[in-house]
Amino acid sequence: MHPLKQTAVDAYYHATRPYRALWMWQARAARKAPVMILFYHRVADDAANAWTCSTALFAQQMKWVRKRYDVVTLSEAQRRIRQGHDRPAVCITFDDGYADNNDFALPLLVRERMACTYFVTLHNALTGEPFPHDVKHGRPLRPNTIADLRRWADAGVEIGGHTRTHPDLGAIRDPDRLYDEVVVAGRELGELIDRPLRYFAAPFGLPQNLQPAVFEMAREAGYEGVCSAYGGYNRPGDDAFHLQRIHADDDFARFRNWLTVDPRKLNVPRYDYSAPSHELELLAAR
Numbered sequence: 001m002h003p004l005k006q007t008a009v010d011a012y013y014h015a016t017r018p019y020r021a022l023w024m025w026q027a028r029a030a031r032k033a034p035v036m037i038l039f040y041h042r043v044a045d046d047a048a049n050a051w052t053c054s055t056a057l058f059a060q061q062m063k064w065v066r067k068r069y070d071v072v073t074l075s076e077a078q079r080r081i082r083q084g085h086d087r088p089a090v091c092i093t094f095d096d097g098y099a100d101n102n103d104f105a106l107p108l109l110v111r112e113r114m115a116c117t118y119f120v121t122l123h124n125a126l127t128g129e130p131f132p133h134d135v136k137h138g139r140p141l142r143p144n145t146i147a148d149l150r151r152w153a154d155a156g157v158e159i160g161g162h163t164r165t166h167p168d169l170g171a172i173r174d175p176d177r178l179y180d181e182v183v184v185a186g187r188e189l190g191e192l193i194d195r196p197l198r199y200f201a202a203p204f205g206l207p208q209n210l211q212p213a214v215f216e217m218a219r220e221a222g223y224e225g226v227c228s229a230y231g232g233y234n235r236p237g238d239d240a241f242h243l244q245r246i247h248a249d250d251d252f253a254r255f256r257n258w259l260t261v262d263p264r265k266l267n268v269p270r271y272d273y274s275a276p277s278h279e280l281e282l283l284a285a286r
Helices: 003-015 017-029 055-068 074-083 105-111 122-127 146-154 175-193 212-221 252-259 277-285
Strands: 035-040 089-094 117-120 158-161 199-201 225-227 245-247
Touching: 003 017, 003 252, 035 074, 055 089, 055 105, 055 252, 074 089, 074 225, 117 146, 117 199, 122 146, 122 175, 146 158, 146 175, 158 175, 175 212, 212 225
Parallel strands: 035 089, 035 245, 089 117, 117 158, 158 199, 199 225
Antiparallel strands: none
């Protein structure tokens, strides 16, 4: 982040601290403490792409989180969203499946007993091919192997589905292809690691990258939840099947600002399930 922008974020954070503190006190007193779900992609020190977090920053963030929040699984997060709780919680997730996470991030989380859900794109784990979005920028990076995923699953990391080929699910009109990306790929990955997948995360994860058919297919297939990347908080009384996530930014000032409940993020709209005609056709085709 540019130094001037970082200064502005810090100033905004400190100016709104009384409001944040009051809001959190009221939420905790009413057993409506929020659940914040972070998502990362890759932790390494080469800044190979815009979604790489340095090891020092990741360690700093995890230390800060451990001191202030309950670090919980997605299933515990859902229980709190449904029933309420008096302590704010954080979940840690990763998308795509980069082999570099074997070296620092995953060992740290396992060592510190911090729950983590690791969403994996099946094709890359099977073939070893780098992700197209990295190839496009001239930085082909190694994906996790199936053997990696088995090892981390054995260590307590929950593996989740992240499609077969990392497409924009909002743009898919073929119901068979959508079903393959959301459901079949997840079943195949579960068989390969000998564990059924309980959660699914949509690539890109913004409203335009989703459609109601994704949620419906996932629910019918037995997934317990779908993760987006809306940037909002999950509060008691929200839809616990749709889990909104916050990108763990490449900057500590913004990270701290978001996790202490930025007032601007309190009104991020939930997903609208009213399906346009082509999405209803997809569901009918099932």
